[in-house]
Amino acid sequence: MQGGALPDPLAAGWKGEKVCELLKENEKLRALRCTFAPGVGHERHFHAAHFGYVLEGSKMRITDKTGTREVELKAGDTWTSDGVEWHEAVNIGKTAGVYIIVEPKESVE
DSSP states (O other): OOOTTSOOTTTOEETTEEOEEEEEEOSSEEEEEEEEOTTOEEEEEEEOSEEEEEEEOEEEEEEETTEEEEEEEOTTOEEEESOEEEEEEEEOSSSOEEEEEEEEOOOOO
């Protein structure tokens, strides 16, 4: 799923600062670690299909085309996604949230 003119999660930041770092990239996958201190978010961006893992939990306010919701994430939580056209988020909790995102790449044959 492509986001058109929107940045991907690695390129998107918050108020000019990066929130995600590249951990690993090769022909099969890309892995990111994204860290959100309280009050820090992630500007509007898109996601390719991915798997997510919560290292450190937090409470996030997420806005996408379906509206705005608050999600409490705990260490050890996981999720999968077929991709996200767009969303944006902000940490409204009292602790930093740290997430790993793994994006499988389609094989080129």
